[in-house]
Amino acid sequence: MLGAASRASTGDNWRKRYHALTLHNAVWLNDMPCLPFPSTWPVFVPKDKLANWFESYVDAMEINYWGGATFEGGAFDDRTRRWEARIRRDGEPRVLRPRHVVLATGLNGAPNIPDLPGLADFAGEVTHASAYQEGASHVGGRAVIIGTGNSAHDIAQDLHAHHAEVTMVQRRPTTVISIDPSAALGDAAYLTAPTLEDSDLIGLSTPYPDLLVDSVALTARIKELDTDLVTALNAVGFRTDYGEDETGHQMKYMRRGGGYHLNVGCSELIAAGEISVVQHSDTDRFVPDGLRLRDGSLIGADLVVLATGYHTPQEGLRRLMGDEVADRVGPIWGYDDEGEVRNMWRPTAQPGLWFTAGNFQMCRTYSKVLAFHIRRALDEPTPS
Known part of the structure; x- marks a missing residue:
């Protein structure tokens, strides 16, 4: 198992992210294989606690x-x-000659840095969400955040807590779900099934047609629970949706890996006008002092945060293995014509190359499937 060059410690991938980062789903969904989290842990695990756990896990296992x-x-x-x-x-430099390579780099590849009009002229600081650290460095400042996904909301809330003036630029509608009670509905099996293994089986073995039906039903209930929150957001110009076919945030994640926000308080700040929102279609270009709108008005800024997502896993593969391998493998993540997640936890068109990604629940469950596949392949004879 390899760690990135600047992340010598096992937990640094989490520890070096922005201070306010926590897991957005409940602790009972996220146990590690063979070594569950302590029962005393908070429902939503903060990043430093998780980073320390990774280091202990590597040692214990x-x-x-x-x-x-x-x-x-x-x-x-x-x-x-x-x-x-x-x-x-x-x-x-080292050269290894394994029979199998597993890319476990997640859905987020290299940061997506869009070519925004005038951004090169902006005189302040520009950073991607992946490099953002903490609002304490921007106390009383002015920030423009491009994007309205989870990271964008987390960063906006963190900056607001440090008395910064924050404006979010929305590029497309966002699915907004309250952490409690709405997001918790999808994890209900983990509170009622006898064991973690039973919950994993219930949660991840549902055939695709049934998954769609279940997602529509779950989303309909979430819409009822979050009516007041979403109505308040729409009233201040924040655009919302419930995904393709009204299947909600979970199917958005499985189809495209983003496009939603699990609310832990930022939405209330937006609805109250404490964090501003403008639509991307109403913006003109960046200028040295901030972001100019089409009506000629200026949003002053000292900081621009690009919460603009990441390149696809296939593009990440292209950078590591070249065009031939990336084109042979094809798209990674999302559903194929058979309702299976593309190129995940199973043989790919490139011999000896495997992928794993997803949330803790998916990685925990499907790591067993992946291990069985590789064990079987290792038992096959190799050319002499």
Whole structure:
């Protein structure tokens, strides 16, 4: 298991993110394989607590983890059926020749940095959401956040807590769900099933047609519960939806990996006018002092946060393995024609290459499936 070069410690992938970051689903959904979280933990786990747990987990489970290591690329040898994997560890180049490579880098690849009109002329600080740290560095400042997904809301709320003047720029409608009670409805099986394994089976073995029916029913109930919240958001110009086919935030996640917000208080700030929202269609361009709107007015800013998402996993693969491998594998994530998640936890068109991603629940459950696939492949004879 490799860690990124700048993240020598196991938990740094979480620890080095912005201070306000927490898991947005309940602790009982997120237990690690073989070693569940303590029963005393909070419902929504903060990032530093999770980072410390990862370090303890690696030690307790005796995982061979390489921190300070970067995977720089690989090539597959069709004759030997092995990879030539190029690693840089603590600055030193290494070459490994495994039979199998698992990319467990998640759905978020390289940050998506859009070419926004005039952004190069902006005189203040520009950062992507992945590099944002904390509002304490911007006390009393003025910030423009491009995007309205989970990270955008978390950062807006953090900046507001540090007395910054915050404006969010909405590019498309967002599905907004209250953490409690609405988001908790989807996790109900984890509070009623006898064991964690039973809950995983119930939650992740539903056939696709039934999953759609269940999602529509769940979303209809969520709409009832969140009527007042969504009405208040719409009244101040924040656009909302409930996804394709009214299937809600969970299907948005499975189809495109984003487009929703699990509310932990930021929506109330928006509805009260304490955090402003403008539509992207009403903006003109950035200027040195901030963001100019089409009507000629100016939103002053010292900071621009690009909460604009990430490139797709296929594009991340392209950067690591090249066009030929990326094109052979095809799209990663989302549903295929059979209602299965594309190229996840199963053989791909590229021999010896596997993928895992998703939330803790999915990774915990499907890691077993992936392990069985690789164990079977390792038992197959290799060319002499």
